[in-house]
Amino acid sequence: MAQRPTKETKQSSAREERPPVVREKAPALAPQRGRPTLILVGADKGGVGKTTIARVLLDYLAANNVLTRAFDTETPRGTLYRFHPDQTSVVDLTSTSDQMKIIDTLATAQVRVSVVDVRAGGLEPALQALQDTGFLDAVAEGEVGFILFHVLGSSIASLDEIAEVAPYVDDADYFLVKNHVNDTTFFEWDPVTHRKYFEKVETAGEITIPKLNELSYEQVEIAGAPFSTFVANRTAEGGPADHSFVLRGYVRTWQNRIADEFDRIRLLDRIAGREGA
Amino acid sequence: MSRRTLVFVACSPHPRSGVSTTARLLTDFYLSRLADVEGFDTDPHAPRYHELFPDRTQVIDIAAIRGQISLFDRLLVDDGVPKIVDVWQRSYDRFFKTVKEIGFVEEAHLRGVEPIVLFHVDPSETALASAQSLSASWRDLPMVVVQNEGAAPLGAYAHETLGHYPSTRRFVIGPLDGAVAKTLEQPDVSLSRLLVAPPPEMSIVIRAALKAWIAPIFTQFHSFELRRRLEGAQFLK
Numbered sequence: 272m273a274q275r276p277t278k279e280t281k282q283s284s285a286r287e288e289r290p291p292v293v294r295e296k297a298p299a300l301a302p303q304r305g306r307p308t309l310i311l312v313g314a315d316k317g318g319v320g321k322t323t324i325a326r327v328l329l330d331y332l333a334a335n336n337v338l339t340r341a342f343d344t345e346t347p348r349g350t351l352y353r354f355h356p357d358q359t360s361v362v363d364l365t366s367t368s369d370q371m372k373i374i375d376t377l378a379t380a381q382v383r384v385s386v387v388d389v390r391a392g393g394l395e396p397a398l399q400a401l402q403d404t405g406f407l408d409a410v411a412e413g414e415v416g417f418i419l420f421h422v423l424g425s426s427i428a429s430l431d432e433i434a435e436v437a438p439y440v441d442d443a444d445y446f447l448v449k450n451h452v453n454d455t456t457f458f459e460w461d462p463v464t465h466r467k468y469f470e471k472v473e474t475a476g477e478i479t480i481p482k483l484n485e486l487s488y489e490q491v492e493i494a495g496a497p498f499s500t501f502v503a504n505r506t507a508e509g510g511p512a513d514h515s516f517v518l519r520g521y522v523r524t525w526q527n528r529i530a531d532e533f534d535r536i537r538l539l540d541r542i543a544g545r546e547g548a
Numbered sequence: 549m550s551r552r553t554l555v556f557v558a559c560s561p562h563p564r565s566g567v568s569t570t571a572r573l574l575t576d577f578y579l580s581r582l583a584d585v586e587g588f589d590t591d592p593h594a595p596r597y598h599e600l601f602p603d604r605t606q607v608i609d610i611a612a613i614r615g616q617i618s619l620f621d622r623l624l625v626d627d628g629v630p631k632i633v634d635v636w637q638r639s640y641d642r643f644f645k646t647v648k649e650i651g652f653v654e655e656a657h658l659r660g661v662e663p664i665v666l667f668h669v670d671p672s673e674t675a676l677a678s679a680q681s682l683s684a685s686w687r688d689l690p691m692v693v694v695q696n697e698g699a700a701p702l703g704a705y706a707h708e709t710l711g712h713y714p715s716t717r718r719f720v721i722g723p724l725d726g727a728v729a730k731t732l733e734q735p736d737v738s739l740s741r742l743l744v745a746p747p748p749e750m751s752i753v754i755r756a757a758l759k760a761w762i763a764p765i766f767t768q769f770h771s772f773e774l775r776r777r778l779e780g781a782q783f784l785k
Binding site: 519520521 | 616617620624646649651652655
């Protein structure tokens, strides 16, 4: 049985040099109108498909009538923003004003779900910022929901991130995302290595993102539209498009498989804060 | 009367069951009536069907996404032109996997296109299982069982074998004498032209044998077409 890291374990780990965090009660975020939820999609390694996952996630939530706002931390020009400009703001997570823009408005914004696409190398600093601002304490108090999709690459360095992230996610729904977009394997062929990384951390589960063929992926890139807009044969501006039915079919099937994964982990229940999720 | 664009998918999971022959006969059937028709040959290595109708068919590599686009995007055009796909046995799995993955059948019905599977039977259990699998996957996909008595004879238990197939509609392609069949292998022999103006250099015996072979086949195709029109006739409902 995998052991959740204890506070002692955490302090004796790689982050020993960090001063111990004094957990004061976090300031209440705001009067509750249904618990707000922050969904972080990130990885320290680049090129593992973080923004793709964030895009699919936004499509999934929209398809399920969940109003969502998104933040793209790839400043100054974000990729997520390019595909979802109407609901995305580009922010710099290291800037206090942008942190306020996200966290202070979580409970007051009309939109209760916020998705943050963390740029490469930005995951640990983002988690640190969430801790420093007291956000993680608010999560512990149950005032706000926190879901982390940690997108993994196939390198040992990527897997090492799991241990680095684990101390921050005691109270979060922490999901490891195996993205097969690039035919990646995750050391399933090497049981010792696989066990070493995947069985020693307590997560809410794993998500597998299947591969989408290159041509379909490229065409959506060229279209510069959300996946769902491409499938609906519309341009980014909402006009009629002339995309190949074959490619749209592949994208739709791929989206459906990912939606099955989100359904499997009961993502909507988690966002709604429903018991048992 | 609602007219739909027909897409015939001639297929078999096994070689030498007469798939290309059916594709050829059906193409010639439309050409003999001066109707437009379009074909697709999914054997990129030896595209026999394409060689017979180079101007009306194209070779498709179904394993490549671009090939799939050339095929399925065209099949979905509701332009009234019947389309015939010769599914090479090695393309069989990939073809139907793609059909499933992209939701081709459902989209075709939405667009007024009617795919019809021409499943070529043989005595094997695996052929029967493949037909049953197709039928189970797409309940609303019409299937016609094609019995090519020359290429894949069913033997004495033909009736019993056919009884297990998930379709009662059937085309029977009769056997051909060896010498006559050899004539058919020549790419310049056009069955549709043969009916109207047989080449003078062709033996009278072979000409007669071919006509006798073709006539009942074309009658079945015609009968099938008329039945589909009747089924689509709104005033009869």
